[in-house]
Amino acid sequence: MKRNWEALVLKAFGGRSFQLTVLDNEPVGDHYQRLLIDGGDLLQTCGVHPTMWIRLWFNNEGRSHQRAYTLVDPDADSGHFYLVFALHDGCAARWAMSARPGDTIEATVQGSSFTLPDPAPARLYLVGDAASLPAINSLLDAAGPASATAWLEYAHEGEQVLSLHTRPHDEAVWVPRRDNGSHLVDTVTAALSAADDEALYWVTCEAASTRSIVKHLRRRLGVDKEKVEALAYWRAR
Ligand SMILES: Cc1cc2nc3c(=O)[nH]c(=O)nc-3n(C[C@H](O)[C@H](O)[C@H](O)COP(=O)(O)OP(=O)(O)OC[C@H]3O[C@@H](n4cnc5c(N)ncnc54)[C@H](O)[C@@H]3O)c2cc1C
Structure with a gap:
């Protein structure tokens, strides 16, 4: 897949790349798709924080298409997490609907950071x-x-x-x-x-x-x- 300038910029800003593997895929009602993912060493390398998101690279007719998705229930021991896709007519959503166990996708971790303020909000x-x-x-x-x-x-x-x-x-x-x-x-x-x-x-x-x-x-x-x-x-x- 042809990579574009976004990939180069992210790398220059310290983006780290990982290959993810789909382990399981199931619909949640008619409007969501939930994928169980093996993140390789993503969680161990990058750690986890609430609201953590990653950039996934989708193949859109031969061009690289980057979209953000949130880690759900990340498990540092197994390196597994879920991705939950809200469905609409888009390249990322279409990939989620057709992904099968064993399929892989590239991810870049760059830009996600959040900690609850200290003192904690009421x-x-x-x-x-x-x-x-x-x-x-x-x-x-x-x-x-x-x-x-x-x-x-x-x-x-x-x-x-x-x-x-x-x-x-x-x-x-x-x-x-x-x-x-x-x-x-x-x-x-x-x-x-x-x-x-x-x-x-x-x-x-x-x-x-x-x-x-x-x-x-x-x-x-x-x-x-x-x-x-x-x-x-x-x-x-
Ligand atoms: C930090 C971050 C984390 C995110 N985490 C998640 C997540 O965990 N789960 C998730 O489902 N999304 C998440 N998103 C949103 C997701 O990245 C966008 O919805 C993205 O545009 C989907 O890409 P696409 O290729 O499917 O559609 P696009 O090519 O971007 O858009 C195609 C068409 O679909 C429409 N569209 C795009 N997204 C939506 C939507 N959500 N609802 C209705 N219409 C839409 C567009 O207006 C356009 O008409 C996150 C976004 C950010 C910034």
């Missing part, structure tokens, strides 16, 4: 969707006593089938994707009407929605930059 405000559900689940697993409110956008009812790791003191609000994401933005901005100095805000949804929500937090509410973790997980086209 509250987490999480905004995401099917693509960032694995990351949000790993945050909930690491959240300790912090209480979390999560707004999760869904494009199809079946996207709610993936289990959410909320604890009894957390709240989850599923929001249908409407008006190109405006409904999620309106729901979240209406609920968050004042800055919470003891909170961490985590915003990982579609690009335009992520931008609007961060603008609301930073410009309108005046939330400190360090208290907002935001990254567009996908772009509507």
